[in-house]
Structures are given as structure tokens and as C-alpha cells.
Amino acid sequence: MRDNTLLEVRNLKTYFYTMDGTVLAVDGVDFVMREGQTVGLVGESGCGKSVTALSIMRLITPPGKIVGGQVIFDGEDLLKVDDEEIRRVRGNKIAMVFQDPMTSLNPVLTINRQVSEALELHLGMNKDESRKRSIELLEIVGIPEAAKRIDDYPHQFSGGMRQRVMIAMALSCNPQLLIADEPTTALDVTIQAQIIELVKRLKKELGMAVIWITHDMGVVAGMCERVIVMYAGHIAESARVSDIYADPRHPYTLGLLGSIPRLDAARKSKLTPIEGLPPDLINAPPGCPFAPRCAWVIDICHQECPRLRGVGPGHETACWANVKEGRA
Amino acid sequence: MSINEILLEVKGLKMHFPLTQGIIIQRQVGAVKAVDGLNFFIRRGETLGLVGESGCGKSTTGRAILQLYRPTAGQVLFEGQDLCKMAGERLRQMRRRMQMIFQDPYASLNPRMTVGNIIGEPMEIHNLAKGKEKQEKVQELLRVVGLNPYFSNRYPHEFSGGQRQRIGVARALAVQPEFIVCDEPISALDVSIQAQIINLLEELQAEFHLTYLFIAHDLSVVRHLSDRVAVMYLGKIVEIATRDDLYRTPLHPYIKALLSAVPIPDPTVEARRERIILVGDVPSPVNPPSGCNFHTRCPIAIPLCSEQEPAFVDKGVDHWAACHRV
Ligand SMILES: Nc1ncnc2c1ncn2[C@@H]1O[C@H](COP(=O)(O)OP(=O)(O)OP(=O)(O)O)[C@@H](O)[C@H]1O
Numbered sequence: 235m236r237d238n239t240l241l242e243v244r245n246l247k248t249y250f251y252t253m254d255g256t257v258l259a260v261d262g263v264d265f266v267m268r269e270g271q272t273v274g275l276v277g278e279s280g281c282g283k284s285v286t287a288l289s290i291m292r293l294i295t296p297p298g299k300i301v302g303g304q305v306i307f308d309g310e311d312l313l314k315v316d317d318e319e320i321r322r323v324r325g326n327k328i329a330m331v332f333q334d335p336m337t338s339l340n341p342v343l344t345i346n347r348q349v350s351e352a353l354e355l356h357l358g359m360n361k362d363e364s365r366k367r368s369i370e371l372l373e374i375v376g377i378p379e380a381a382k383r384i385d386d387y388p389h390q391f392s393g394g395m396r397q398r399v400m401i402a403m404a405l406s407c408n409p410q411l412l413i414a415d416e417p418t419t420a421l422d423v424t425i426q427a428q429i430i431e432l433v434k435r436l437k438k439e440l441g442m443a444v445i446w447i448t449h450d451m452g453v454v455a456g457m458c459e460r461v462i463v464m465y466a467g468h469i470a471e472s473a474r475v476s477d478i479y480a481d482p483r484h485p486y487t488l489g490l491l492g493s494i495p496r497l498d499a500a501r502k503s504k505l506t507p508i509e510g511l512p513p514d515l516i517n518a519p520p521g522c523p524f525a526p527r528c529a530w531v532i533d534i535c536h537q538e539c540p541r542l543r544g545v546g547p548g549h550e551t552a553c554w555a556n557v558k559e560g561r562a
Numbered sequence: 563m564s565i566n567e568i569l570l571e572v573k574g575l576k577m578h579f580p581l582t583q584g585i586i587i588q589r590q591v592g593a594v595k596a597v598d599g600l601n602f603f604i605r606r607g608e609t610l611g612l613v614g615e616s617g618c619g620k621s622t623t624g625r626a627i628l629q630l631y632r633p634t635a636g637q638v639l640f641e642g643q644d645l646c647k648m649a650g651e652r653l654r655q656m657r658r659r660m661q662m663i664f665q666d667p668y669a670s671l672n673p674r675m676t677v678g679n680i681i682g683e684p685m686e687i688h689n690l691a692k693g694k695e696k697q698e699k700v701q702e703l704l705r706v707v708g709l710n711p712y713f714s715n716r717y718p719h720e721f722s723g724g725q726r727q728r729i730g731v732a733r734a735l736a737v738q739p740e741f742i743v744c745d746e747p748i749s750a751l752d753v754s755i756q757a758q759i760i761n762l763l764e765e766l767q768a769e770f771h772l773t774y775l776f777i778a779h780d781l782s783v784v785r786h787l788s789d790r791v792a793v794m795y796l797g798k799i800v801e802i803a804t805r806d807d808l809y810r811t812p813l814h815p816y817i818k819a820l821l822s823a824v825p826i827p828d829p830t831v832e833a834r835r836e837r838i839i840l841v842g843d844v845p846s847p848v849n850p851p852s853g854c855n856f857h858t859r860c861p862i863a864i865p866l867c868s869e870q871e872p873a874f875v876d877k878g879v880d881h882w883a884a885c886h887r888v
Pocket residue numbers: 250252257259277278279280281282283284285286296297298449515
């Protein structure tokens with residue numbers, strides 16, 4: 235059977251074994267992505283977004299360990315393939331753009347050296363070919379006067395330009411999947427808008443799938459087809475983008491949407507915050523991780539962790555309560 | 563005290579940082595024109611929002627007002643008295659009435675001091691309370707900002723980001739200020755915690771009749787909190803208006819672009835939106851562009867724009883903007 239499934243993550247668990255105890259950073263994450271699809275991965279700091287992405291690429295290093303699950307990409311479980319194969323997949327079929335472009339570019343190498351490297355490594359180009367292609371790639375991502383700027387060093391580029399270089403590097407081998415980990419969080423809104431337009435355009439032209447990691451529910455609304463909301467190492471809710479905003483079924487999603495002021499809505503006199511704090515991932519009590527902050531909590535929530543269940547077409551929530559019916 | 567009383571007025575404020583070269587003999591080779599001629603006022607009890615992209619001079623403005631930097635030029639009139647001309651004891655007394663809340667709740671609290679001492683210290687410096695009275699006030703302040711009064715013996719590292727920001731707010735309140743510069747007080751916090759601090763700032767304003775200069779780059783949050791809003795670009799204010807005027811009928815092409823770039827958490831709205839994508843990056847404040855300093859990125863610039871600086875004028879009812887084309 236051949237469908238257009240590109241990535242299937244099954245019961246992924248990644249833990250960190252620290253001095254203070256075991257951090258259950260990703261604790262049973264399940265999702266499926268189709269070819270060419272854009273999926274937003276949202277949730278607040280520490281909920282496991284980056285660790286999920288790094289686990290897919292098998293880039294977890296000690297004290298971290300992928301302790302269970304499957305990452306089936308293009309029909310193959312990446313957690314089972316040998317080191318050589320995973321290196322071939324990385325950068326070639328799956329590429330990643332990291333949150334901080336300054337730390338992920340090497341400050342002592344020219345832009346040309348860094349963009350060319352992947353081309354020479356994965357596509358076997360020689361120096362002239364890779365330079366020519368690097369200039370093309372920089373032009374594609376909108377670096378003005380790319381031929382002149384290609385011998386510059388990273389510090390000569392602005393934050394937005396560095397992020398474009400990262401995207402150019404990620405695109406160099408025509409990946410089937412681009413994982414962008416908060417690529418615009420450190421940037422201004424005007425530069426963020428430039429990068430979002432760029433990725434949308436490239437997606438259309440190249441047909442790649444994108445996992446876009448962010449904590450901004452607004453960014454997701456403008457660019458993703460599906461949304462996965464994470465909380466404390468678990469998926470709280472996943473749905474088509476229109477359903478997440480119009481018909482949220484998890485109290486945490488509702489809380490996130492209610493607590494941010496909206497530019498286009500009537501000004502509320504008061505925001506409705508989510509009370510309390512995000513949980514400690516080391517000594518997680520049994521039951522639903524959101525229970526200490528949840529307004530819908532019922533007895534069972536403290537005893538047993540809810541599993542994802544379908545609540546509509548392509549819409550799943552991990553919650554014991556029936557949030558829709560309970561809503562006024 | 564009248565409703566329209568102006569508490570703070572800034573006139574021609576400039577803050578230039580010298581750029582030096584040479585290791586042994588330093589000579590000045592230029593200046594970072596971080597703040598380059600600002601004019602605005604804040605009424606007692608209101609919140610003036612200050613927005614703009616990173617590096618446009620927002621924090622420098624806040625610091626120059628509080629005299630944490632001594633301005634290169636201009637006046638900062640607090641109840642009509644120029645802070646820039648004050649020094650010593652007189653300035654110290656005025657400073658008690660003005661406080662700042664910082665962006666980074668991790669870096670802004672001394673890790674070796676207990677929370678009680680952090681909050682109590684400004685009271686001692688300004689001879690407002692000591693001993694038991696001080697302790698009681700500290701506990702009262704902790705309660706006011708929504709923390710447990712028994713936390714006063716703990717150290718900052720024992721608290722989360724949101725709790726630390728509350729401690730920072732309590733410290734600012736300790737000297738009973740009238741005016742607070744809030745410099746991106748929620749940017750470093752988790753999304754689910756931000757609304758807690760926004761609500762707290764609003765409650766405190768109502769309770770203690772505080773006046774805020776609220777600095778942020780998040781236009782939605784600024785709209786939520788502000789009575790009036792000033793927009794900065796490269797060291798200058800390009801537009802000031804009441805909140806509703808600015809968000810409903812923005813005039814300057816820069817704020818129009820900024821507003822259009824803010825993502826809205828609603829896919830149907832997003833699908834229909836027209837974005838004004840600005841090209842390029844913000845130029846350096848060392849060599850700002852000639853004329854209107856926005857002309858290098860402005861979608862509607864005309865030749866005049868690179869030659870002549872547009873005047874900052876009232877285009878309506880207290881709706882000020884600096885642009886040749888509005
Ligand atoms: N090297 C590490 N050692 C110990 N714990 C770690 C390590 N890396 C991540 N963690 C923990 O794993 C959890 C998930 O981290 P992750 O980086 O995935 O969060 P995130 O959702 O990407 O957050 P952010 O929005 O801040 O980037 C966190 O609680 C974090 O403290």
C-alpha cells in the first residue's frame with residue numbers, strides 16, 4: 235500500500251538522565267504527517283518541542299536518550315537504521331533550521347564555506363559548482379547581492395540574513411522535510427514576516443513538508459495546515475488548523491488562546507491567564523500533567539494520564555473531560 | 563490633581579553613545595545615535611506604550627528618562643522640573659518617585675540576596691522603613707504581587723520566571739513610586755504566564771494610581787495595556803496617538819507595515835490579510851539614512867524623502883506623525 239504518509243512518529247519517548255533525576259522530556263508522542271504538509275508544533279518553553287525535533291533527526295546526546303518508539307520516515311524506522319544511513323538522511327532528506335542562527339553558523343568560516351559544505355558532502359559537487367549553487371541558493375532566499383556577500387563572515391550579516399543563510403543551507407539538498415525550530419522567535423515582526431513569506435514560497439515551489447516549531451499561535455494560524463499542541467512532554471491536542479482555533483478541545487489550548495490579547499478583536503478589559511506554573515518534568519505525578527492548572531479537572535485526572543482520542547475528523551485531544559459540551 | 567495633568571514631558575531628548583577606536587589612546591570616531599530627538603509627554607495615571615523594532619532605542623529612552631544614562635541633549639521634565647539638570651540629593655529624591663521593571667527576570671535580581679532583602683533594600687536606601695516595619699512592608703508587597711509572604715527568606719533561584727518578575731515588580735513598588743518604566747516585562751516569560759503579569763500591572767496601576775511607560779515590541783500587548791502609543795524607528799518617534807486612533811487609523815507607513823506583520827491567531831483572518839513586507843533590515847544608528855531615516859525601506863518613498871527630514875506634526879486630534887506623504 236502506498237499512501238502519501240511521509241513521517242509517522244509512534245510513542246516516542248526521550249528522557250534525560252540528570253543528577254536531579256530523570257527528565258521525561260518527551261513522553262509518548264504520536265503523530266503522522268503527509269508529504270508536502272506543514273505542521274505547527276506549539277507549546278510553551280520546556281514542553282519538549284525541540285527534543286521531539288532532535289529525536290526525529292536522532293540528534294539526542296547524553297545525558298539524553300531515546301528510550302522508545304518509532305520514527306518512520308519514508309517507510310523506514312530512523313531509530314533502527316545504522317549511523318551511516320542516518321547521516322545520509324540528515325541534511326539530505328530531512329533538514330533542520332535551529333532557533334539561534336548565530337550559534338548554529340560557524341563564526342570563523344565564510345558563508346560560502348558553510349553553504350558549500352553540504353553540497354560537496356551530499357551531492358559530490360566540486361568547489362566551483364558548489365560556489366555557483368551556493369550563490370543561487372542565497373538568491374533564492376533573498377540575500378541581496380549574493381555573489382558579493384558570499385565571502386562574508388556570519389557576523390557581517392544581520393539576524394534575519396543569518397536565518398536566511400540557515401534556510402539556504404537547509405534547502406541545499408532539496409529535503410523532503412524541513413524542521414524549523416523557532417526560526418523567527420529572535421527576530422522582529424517585520425523580519426519574521428519576510429521569513430514566513432519565504433518559507434511559504436519555497437514550500438510551494440519545492441513541495442517539501444515543514445514542521446514549524448513555535449510558541450506563537452498567530453504564526454501557526456498563518457502558515458500551517460495542522461497544529462500539534464504540546465504540554466509537558468505530551469501531545470495535548472492535534473487538529474487541522476481551522477479546528478484548533480474554532481473548536482479547541484483541550485483546556486490548555488483554550489487557555490493559550492484566551493490568555494493572549496488579539497490585535498483584531500475587541501479589546502478585553504481583562505485577560506484570562508492560565509493560573510499556576512508549568513510542571514516539573516522530573517517528579518511528574520501520575521495523571522494528567524495539566525491537572526494542577528486545569529479548570530475542568532475531575533477525579534480521574536489525578537489518577538490516570540489521558541490518551542489521545544478522536545473527537546472529530548483529524549482531531550484528537552488527550553483529555554478526560556468533554557470540553558466542547560462543557561463550554562458555555 | 564487634574565485628570566489631564568502632565569506628569570512627564572520629554573523635549574528634544576538625545577542619547578548618543580560615543581564610538582571609540584584605539585586601545586591605549588581612545589579617540590572618538592563617531593556616535594551611536596540611539597535616541598535622536600524625542601518629544602512626548604505622559605499624563606498622570608495613564609500608560610504610554612512605546613513600540614518599535616529591536617535596537618530602535620526603546621530601552622535607552624527609558625533609561626535616559628530615569629537618568630540611569632545622562633542624556634546628551636534635551637529635557638526630561640517631571641512635574642515641570644528638569645531631571646537632566648539635577649544631581650546629588652535632589653536627583654536621588656526624585657528617583658524614588660520613578661522606578662523601572664526590567665525585561666530579564668533572571669539577570670535583574672541579585673542571586674545572593676534573599677527576596678526580603680531585594681525588596682527591602684530600596685526602602686532603606688530612601689529611609690522609608692527599617693527593621694520590623696520594613697519586614698512587614700515586604701510581606702505586604704509580596705502579597706500585593708500575588709506571592710506568598712513567607713517567601714521573603716528564599717533566594718531568587720528558587721523561583722520561576724513569572725515569580726521572579728513579580729519580585730521585580732514588588733521591588734519597584736517598595737518605594738511607592740508614581741511613575742514606572744516597564745521595559746519588556748513579559749517578553750522573557752512563558753506564554754501562559756504573560757497574562758498573569760499583564761493583569762497584575764493593570765491591577766496595581768488602578769490601586770496605586772501609577773503612571774506607566776510600557777516598552778514592548780508586541781503590538782497586541784501594547785494595545786491591550788496602553789492609553790496612548792508612541793512608535794519609534796531608528797532613534798526617532800514616527801507617530802504618537804491614542805490607542806484607538808493608532809490601531810484603527812495608523813498614518814505612518816512604518817506602523818502600517820508593523821501592524822500588518824503581526825500574526826493573528828485565526829486562520830480565516832490570516833488567509834484574507836494583506837501583508838506589507840518591508841524589504842531589508844533596520845539601518846545602523848551610527849550612520850542613519852539622510853532625510854527621513856525610514857526611506858531605505860519605505861514602500862511609498864519619493865525623492866524628497868531622502869533629502870529632507872519630515873516634521874513631526876499633528877495630523878488630527880493629537881495624532882502626531884512624521885512623514886511627507888500623510
Ligand atoms: N541536555 C539536557 N539535559 C537535561 N534536560 C534537558 C536537556 N535538553 C532538554 N532538557 C529538558 O527537556 C525538556 C524539553 O526541552 P525542549 O528543549 O524540548 O523544550 P522546548 O519545548 O523546545 O522549549 P523552548 O520553547 O524553550 O525551546 C525541558 O524540560 C528541558 O529542561
